[in-house]
Amino acid sequence: MDRYVCTVCGYTYDPAQxxxxxxIKPGTAFKDLPDDWTCPVCGASKDQFEKES
Amino acid sequence: MRPVEIKKDVYWVGAxxxxxxxxxxxxxxxxxxxxxxxxxxxxxxxxxDTVKAPFCEQFLETIAQVVDPARIDYxxxxxxEPDHAGCLARLVELVxxxxxxxxxxxxxxxxxxxxxxxxxxxxxxTGSTLSLGKRTVQFIETRMLHWPDSMVSYIPQxxxxxxxxxxxxxxxxxxxxxxxxxxGRLKAAMTGYYGNIVLPYSAVVQKTLxxxxxxxxxxxxxxxxxxxxxxxxxxxxFAIDTYLEFAAQTPRxxxxxxxDTMWHSTERMAFAVADGLMDEGVSVRVMYLKSFHQSDVMxxxxxxxxxxxxxxxxxxxxxxxxxxxxxYMKGLRPQNKVAAAFGSFGWSGECxxxxxxxxxxxxxxxxxxxxxVKHVPDQDALAQCVELGRTLGRALKAKL
Numbered sequence: 514m515d516r517y518v519c520t521v522c523g524y525t526y527d528p529a530q531x532x533x534x535x536x537i538k539p540g541t542a543f544k545d546l547p548d549d550w551t552c553p554v555c556g557a558s559k560d561q562f563e564k565e566s
Numbered sequence: 567m568r569p570v571e572i573k574k575d576v577y578w579v580g581a582x583x584x585x586x587x588x589x590x591x592x593x594x595x596x597x598x599x600x601x602x603x604x605x606x607x608x609x610x611x612x613x614x615d616t617v618k619a620p621f622c623e624q625f626l627e628t629i630a631q632v633v634d635p636a637r638i639d640y641x642x643x644x645x646x647e648p649d650h651a652g653c654l655a656r657l658v659e660l661v662x663x664x665x666x667x668x669x670x671x672x673x674x675x676x677x678x679x680x681x682x683x684x685x686x687x688x689x690x691x692t693g694s695t696l697s698l699g700k701r702t703v704q705f706i707e708t709r710m711l712h713w714p715d716s717m718v719s720y721i722p723q724x725x726x727x728x729x730x731x732x733x734x735x736x737x738x739x740x741x742x743x744x745x746x747x748x749x750g751r752l753k754a755a756m757t758g759y760y761g762n763i764v765l766p767y768s769a770v771v772q773k774t775l776x777x778x779x780x781x782x783x784x785x786x787x788x789x790x791x792x793x794x795x796x797x798x799x800x801x802x803x804f805a806i807d808t809y810l811e812f813a814a815q816t817p818r819x820x821x822x823x824x825x826d827t828m829w830h831s832t833e834r835m836a837f838a839v840a841d842g843l844m845d846e847g848v849s850v851r852v853m854y855l856k857s858f859h860q861s862d863v864m865x866x867x868x869x870x871x872x873x874x875x876x877x878x879x880x881x882x883x884x885x886x887x888x889x890x891x892x893x894y895m896k897g898l899r900p901q902n903k904v905a906a907a908f909g910s911f912g913w914s915g916e917c918x919x920x921x922x923x924x925x926x927x928x929x930x931x932x933x934x935x936x937x938x939v940k941h942v943p944d945q946d947a948l949a950q951c952v953e954l955g956r957t958l959g960r961a962l963k964a965k966l
Contacts, residue, residue, distance in 0.1 A: 521770060522710055522714065554671070555709045555770075556710070
């Protein structure tokens with residue numbers, strides 16, 4: 514599964530890790546994150562992420 | 567320093583750093599700076615932020631002119647960077663505060679900086695409030711302005727917004743209020759601060775200011791943690807409008823030609839590029855990287871829509887000061903620029919392609935062709951450089 518990078522702060526969402534603090538289980542693909550999910554570091558919205566190149 | 571009462575029972579208790587020019591290891595604060603901290607004398611005596619560690623003793627003496635520091639009940643740390651939290655550990659030991667308030671991201675930042683044992687830390691999210699007695703404090707997280715931990719503190723009873731690094735300026739002055747200094751000097755300092763610290767987060771600035779304005783907070787004073795305080799509705803508006811202008815990064819009819827040089831060939835090319843820009847009616851500043859710091863260039867770039875970058879080829883690369891500038895510039899993510907590359911070479915000539923690649927990486931619109939000259943430019947080569955300047959000037963004007 515693809516990793517996605519926050520264009521604001523540089524945080525990388527790794528599906529293998531999920532976002533445990535945000536209630537996202539490991540194994541959750543980026544596209545399956547809820548629409549109101551935000552970057553755990555800087556609060557940027559999902560549309561501010563880009564697929565890791 | 568003398569404390570200054572900025573509102574009834576609210577005191578500036580910061581430190582003026584007249585001497586430090588190296589600001590945080592990457593930029594120059596040529597007019598020094600201040601580390602502002604604010605003391606609120608209410609039923610709960612509350613300190614907002616501290617100062618850089620070398621100023622700790624002076625800071626405690628300033629506070630002591632208002633109240634014995636040991637009587638402080640609450641400490642609010644709006645941001646954990648060491649110029650504002652540098653005295654936190656010392657204060658916690660001395661004051662034994664009842665509570666230390668930080669944002670949720672601030673807790674992580676505080677733990678990673680201080681590795682605290684048993685500190686009474688409490689997290690304040692956006693919307694959290696704290697009663698000090700006669701006053702309440704409302705906390706608003708301002709993540710990435712300019713660290714994840716950043717937050718601002720609003721005291722409605724005083725119409726006071728303590729803004730941490732937002733609206734800051736590096737100016738060491740005896741005055742505490744923005745209306746007491748020359749406005750051009752103030753704006754230049756705001757420009758330098760924004761261009762070297764806040765610029766990458768311009769989209770966040772726009773979003774955060776829109777949210778703050780949407781909250782309709784009644785504010786007649788913005789108290790940043792560096793430099794001068796904005797008092798009165800007109801100056802509050804000035805500060806906000808200035809930030810909106812900075813964040814918009816609308817191209818202006820001004821260019822910076824920045825270069826380094828070995829035997830003055832690239833320098834002569836720089837002057838010719840500048841001539842071409844002037845031919846097109848563009849205001850130009852030429853900056854030699856052994857005379858100007860990378861942060862001076864970024865400050866200048868804030869008011870420019872175009873940048874021309876020159877370096878000779880050196881050992882199949884570019885000169886380190888140019889490389890350093892481009893790395894620094896890329897991190898600050900300036901937007902809406904047109905750009906050009908030029909430079910001299912001896913035998914291999916990689917310089918312009920390297921510069922072009924880095925400018926393109928920043929999403930600048932790079933004009934063609936790049937101009938490279940073997941050893942020493944003749945009149946034809948200089949004429950090509952003038953033409954490059956004109957091309958850049960026309961590309962800029964097309965964006966205005």
